Amino acid sequence: MSFNNLDQLYRSVIMDHYKSPRNHGTLDDPESVTVSMNNPSCGDKIHVSLKIEDGKIAAVKYEGSGCAISQSSASMMTEAIKGLSVEQAHELIYDFSELVQGREHEDDLDLGDAEALQGVAQYPARIKCATLPWKALEKGLREAIEEQKEKP
Numbered sequence: 001m002s003f004n005n006l007d008q009l010y011r012s013v014i015m016d017h018y019k020s021p022r023n024h025g026t027l028d029d030p031e032s033v034t035v036s037m038n039n040p041s042c043g044d045k046i047h048v049s050l051k052i053e054d055g056k057i058a059a060v061k062y063e064g065s066g067c068a069i070s071q072s073s074a075s076m077m078t079e080a081i082k083g084l085s086v087e088q089a090h091e092l093i094y095d096f097s098e099l100v101q102g103r104e105h106e107d108d109l110d111l112g113d114a115e116a117l118q119g120v121a122q123y124p125a126r127i128k129c130a131t132l133p134w135k136a137l138e139k140g141l142r143e144a145i146e147e148q149k150e151k152p
Helices: 003-019 068-081 086-100 112-122 124-150
Strands: 033-039 044-053 056-065
Touching: 003 068, 003 112, 033 124, 044 068, 044 124, 056 068, 056 086, 056 124, 068 086, 068 112, 068 124, 086 112, 086 124, 112 124
Parallel strands: none
Antiparallel strands: 033 044, 044 056
8 A cells, every 4th residue: 555545544544533433422420530631732622531440441431622633532542442451551552652753662552543643743743632632541540540549
C-alpha cells in the first residue's frame, strides 16, 4: 500500500471515530470514577468515566468537545482498553504516547484503530490533542486504584 493510500485510510479511520464515536456517554455506576481534563491551548475538553473490577477495566465511556483528533482518540482509546488489566492499560498509554511522538514503541501491544493517529507526530501542536484522553485515562486509573485502597 502506498503512503498516500495509507494516509487516506488513517484519515478515514479518524473521521469514522469522530462522526460515529464508540463508548460515548457517562457511566451511571456509583463505583465508577470520572476524570475531566482540558487542553487550554486549543479548547479540547474530555471527561473519561471508568470502572475497575478485579484489576480490569470493566467499563469505560467518554464525553467531550474539541477537534476531530482529540475526540476520535478518545473513541479509539475506549475500544482499545476495555477489558484490559490496569497494568496492560498503563502499557498501552505509554505506547500510544510514544507512537504519536514518533518514538519507538512496543509492536506487540495492540493499539487497535489508535494506530491511525501515528501521523500526529508530524504535527507537534496536535500531539496534545491526541494524548488528552489518554492522560485523563491515566489519571482516572490512579484515582480508581486509590479509591479501591481506601475501601474497607
